[in-house]
Amino acid sequence: MVRDFASQQYWALILGGSSGLGLASARKLAEKGMHLCIVHRNAGMEMEQVNADFEALRATGVQVISFNVSITNTEKRAFVLQELQQQMGAAGRVRCLLHSIAKGTLKAMTGDQALQTDDMMITLEHMAVSLHDWTQSVWQQGLFAGDARVLSFTSEGSSKAWQHYAAVSAAKASLEAISRSIALEFGPYGIRANCLQAGVTDTRSLRMIPGHEQLLAHSIARTPFQRLTTPEDVANMVYLLCKDEAAWVTGAVIPVDGGAHIH
Numbered sequence: 001m002v003r004d005f006a007s008q009q010y011w012a013l014i015l016g017g018s019s020g021l022g023l024a025s026a027r028k029l030a031e032k033g034m035h036l037c038i039v040h041r042n043a044g045m046e047m048e049q050v051n052a053d054f055e056a057l058r059a060t061g062v063q064v065i066s067f068n069v070s071i072t073n074t075e076k077r078a079f080v081l082q083e084l085q086q087q088m089g090a091a092g093r094v095r096c097l098l099h100s101i102a103k104g105t106l107k108a109m110t111g112d113q114a115l116q117t118d119d120m121m122i123t124l125e126h127m128a129v130s131l132h133d134w135t136q137s138v139w140q141q142g143l144f145a146g147d148a149r150v151l152s153f154t155s156e157g158s159s160k161a162w163q164h165y166a167a168v169s170a171a172k173a174s175l176e177a178i179s180r181s182i183a184l185e186f187g188p189y190g191i192r193a194n195c196l197q198a199g200v201t202d203t204r205s206l207r208m209i210p211g212h213e214q215l216l217a218h219s220i221a222r223t224p225f226q227r228l229t230t231p232e233d234v235a236n237m238v239y240l241l242c243k244d245e246a247a248w249v250t251g252a253v254i255p256v257d258g259g260a261h262i263h
Contacts, residue, residue: 004243006033010095010145011088012242013037015071015134018050020203021153022100024231025238026057032239034095035063037084039071041103063087071101071130081141093145094138096242099131099152099175102205104168120167127171132178135193139186149242150182150193153234154253156261158197164210176253183251192250196237199229199257222263229257 012029016022018040026036036057042050047068057064065087069076084094103126105119135150157165158172175195182193200219209215219228237256240246255261 003031003033005029005095008033008095009035009088009092011035011037011084011092012096012098013039013084013094013134013138014096014098014100015039015130016100016102017066017098018042018046018053020100020102020205021198021201021231021234022098023053024235025098025100028232028235028239029096029242030057030060030062030064033062034242035088035092036065037080037087037094038064038066039080040066040068041070042068071134072125074133077134077137081137081143085141085143088143093148094143095145095148096238097135097138097144097148097150098238099134099150101126101130102203103127104171106164106168106209107166108164109166115166120170123167123171124174127168128174128178131175132182135182135186135191139189139191144189144191146190147244147247148191149246150179150186150191151238151241152179152193152195154195154197156197156257162209162215179253180251187250192241192247194241194249194251195253196234196241197253197255197257197261198234199223199255199260201229201231201234203231219257219260223258223260224263225258227258229260233258 012034014022017026017038067080104123107115109115154172157169179193179195200215234256
């Protein structure tokens with residue numbers, strides 16, 4: 001197996017890396033020799049599985065540090081980056097900042113429990129604005145590699161209306177806009193930024209969407225390969241975008257959906 005990053009002191013800082021697309025990406029990057037700093041938010045009852053998954057990552061031979069903290073807490077962010085800098089040492093650098101946050105509100109805009117402004121703002125803060133906050137902080141502390149990749153996950157919901165998806169839809173559209181601006185304004189410092197538009201994937205986050213069964217069936221029907229996107233499909237693209245050969249790809253929203261978007 002080719003371990004592309006094993007000879008370099010490259011790290012991936014993964015926001016939301018304890019499940020779903022974030023964990024699948026962590027596995028892929030670890031397999032290729034990239035060290036990992038994982039920021040996640042999990043309840044105590046979930047930690048047995050989370051710790052087992054992180055130990056499996058360490059078993060690949062890379063360093064893995066993790067922090068069970070809120071990504072929107074300024075003090076916690078400063079603490080994580082301080083610890084990361086100490087762990088990386090003088091030679092280590094963040095090659096990849098991966099944003100895989102799925103903390104959002106799935107409420108209808110009408111009804112007794114209708115979507116409120118606070119719901120919208122919390123969703124935007126976690127699923128969009130936090131990408132800017134972490135990118136800026138990592139850059140300010142000089143932790144990025146000379147050729148760094150800022151990657152985030154979006155969905156077709158950024159441009160389509162789905163039931164109960166209004167807050168997340170707004171956040172995904174904002175995430176894409178922020179990613180483009182990062183590509184523009186941080187580009188002179190060697191930072192590339194792209195959004196991966198993952199196809200419908202059967203994850204815990206997807207199952208929280210009302211009517212997710214119809215989304216799953218519809219996605220299978222419209223994909224040329226007649227199957228859902230898997231977390232591993234998306235993780236493979238994360239890995240490819242971290243390679244040297246992907247240095248000229250920036251400011252893009254890249255579909256990773258097996259062609260579902262063309263139908």
